[in-house]
Amino acid sequence: MTQALDAPTSADGRDRRWDDHRQERRARLISAAITLIDRDGSDVGVAAIAAEAGIPRSVVYKLFRDREDLDEQIRGQIIDEMTAALAPLLVPRATLREMIRVAVTTYVGWVTAHANLHRFIGSGSTTRPTPGSPAITGGKTAFSQSVVALVNALIPQMTHGAKLPRGSAENLAFALTGITDSVVNRWLLAGRSRSSKRDLCRFLTAASCSVVESASTLAGIDIDLDAPVPL
Structure with a gap:
């Protein structure tokens, strides 16, 4: 009975940790993009941004809908x-x-x-x-x-x-x-x-x-x- 009551709380905790992890990765990618754009100009590719952030390129579009979404988040941070x-x-x-x-x-x-x-x-x-x-x-x-x-x-x-x-x-x-x-x-x-x-x-x-x-x-x-x- 106790385990059944505790299960949702544990699940909520895992969800929060996962959300925090996603937000931290998004922030790293945006920060990396700003660093590269500031240094090299606006035509920076996703692969370069991912490499600068230390995050696999395949993960980028799991965190952003598409490149336009990523660019809009970058603009907002700038x-x-x-x-x-x-x-x-x-x-x-x-x-x-x-x-x-x-x-x-x-x-x-x-x-x-x-x-x-x-x-x-x-x-x-x-x-x-x-x-x-x-x-x-x-x-x-x-x-x-x-x-x-x-x-x-x-x-x-x-x-x-x-x-x-x-x-x-x-x-x-x-x-x-x-x-x-x-x-x-x-x-x-x-x-x-x-x-x-x-x-x-x-x-x-x-x-x-x-x-x-x-x-x-x-x-x-x-x-x-x-x-x-x-x-």
């Missing part, structure tokens, strides 16, 4: 790592202009240090493009929403309680992230004709500050980009 690098910047510091400058410089620095990863999440490989990736769309939207929250928190503190009109913070946040993303993507493709990284950062900082000033003017709010940000 987005998570990039967002983690940028998240500390969404904290009030110094002045708004300085916050924008540091955010732009950090983002451009990450992109130039990991150009292959950025290219992979943006366009995939030469044989596997990435139109409409949920991981990319979701990651960009989540980060932009974090900027929305920051704008909504800072504006009242810097303007004696004034608030942006409904939807204005979202328009501003998505404009800032969208412009930066588009310009950096084009800059990476420009090759020898592109500006220096320093000039790119200066341009994006100035452009972003202009967007903030225009948004505040349209809202009838006076924002001093060089005033100390309340901490």
